Amino acid sequence: MMLITGGARSGKSRQAEELAAQAASRVLYIATSQIFDGEMAQRVAHHKASRPAHWRTVEAWRDLGRFITPANPPGEAILLECVTTLVTNLMFDEGGEQDPETWNYAAIEAAVNQQIDQLIAACAACPAPIFLVTNEVGMGIVPENRLARHFRDIAGRVNQRLAQAADGVWLVVSGIGVKIK
Template identity: 70%
Template sequence: MKLVTGGARSGKSRHAEQLAANFERVLYIATSKIFDVEMAQRIAHHRDSRPAHWRTVEQYRELNAVINERNCAQEAVLLECITTLITNVMYDAAGEKPEEEWDFELIEEAVARQIDILLAACKACPAEVILVTNEVGMGIVPENRLARHFRDIAGRVNQRLAQCADEVWLVVSGIGVKIK
């Protein structure tokens, strides 16, 4: 498993796609959900920019359904992106409650369950798995409660993924540096 991390617009997605392009077959797992027109446009742009022969699955939960022992050893599985997955699981776990009533301990447990499923799936999968995530720990402490909890949860998830990964790439200004 390879983990590619970096800040927003750092070039991490392009770097991960270059790693995947070394394989004849690629399964691209998109974790985004369409919430508004702008997000729909972003997703359409990403779809259009990927090679036509790459298969795409849009999913962020129960990833063992698409990452498993049935994947081909000659393919790459590229998951874009972990922090979007975390966001979606957080909102799912919180339900309809207002943010000031969120139980972040229970929310983090829900996120951890999905990461457990993902890591077990990656271990069982013979394909090269490439995970993309945002580095969230290089900025200032966020002003609001939700953003602070998101940063903390994402930071702990990223540490866990990096520990399990065979390779970790940090991408800054379009340049990937292998750090593990």
């Protein structure tokens, strides 16, 4: 498993796509975004159009062990885009319709960690090369609101766990990838 991290618009997606294409001629692309508005629909369409047409795409953000299995062929790389979107989806799914000010963030983080445990185990059991894209969320100022602070903390801890479990980690800054593990 390879983790590719960086800030927004750092080039981490392009780096991950290049690594996946180098690792295998076929790629299973697991897209974790959900479309809630026109802007997000345009972003997803742009991402889809930029990928090779022969790459398979699955849209999912929960129970990813359904797609990352010991049965995956080693000749097809898996690219998961992106872990921080997955974390966001899980947090809002667990928080439900309640005001985020009233959320039980410890329980939400436990639920997120359960999904991340399953993801790490699935990656370890899968023979295919796997590339996980995530945002580096800890290099800015402390967010002003409670939800953003908890998101930063949970996503940062998830990234640490994934980096520890990964065989390699890339940091991408201004379109330049540097292997840091």
